[in-house]
Amino acid sequence: MLALIKKLWTEEKGQGMTEYGLILALIVIVVIGVLAALGGDLKTKFEEVKGGLNQQQQ
Numbered sequence: 001m002l003a004l005i006k007k008l009w010t011e012e013k014g015q016g017m018t019e020y021g022l023i024l025a026l027i028v029i030v031v032i033g034v035l036a037a038l039g040g041d042l043k044t045k046f047e048e049v050k051g052g053l054n055q056q057q058q
Contacts, residue, residue: 035042
């Protein structure tokens, strides 16, 4: 049993994929944070664009 635990602890197979997964998770957290912080401003800007497009169609 101890040998199995040592083998799992020292084995590096799949380590790179795990690191990429952690980096991706960190990027997702940062993007969500930025969108949450800028959410109100983005909503206002999209509403301005929508209003401008509606005026051009009429």
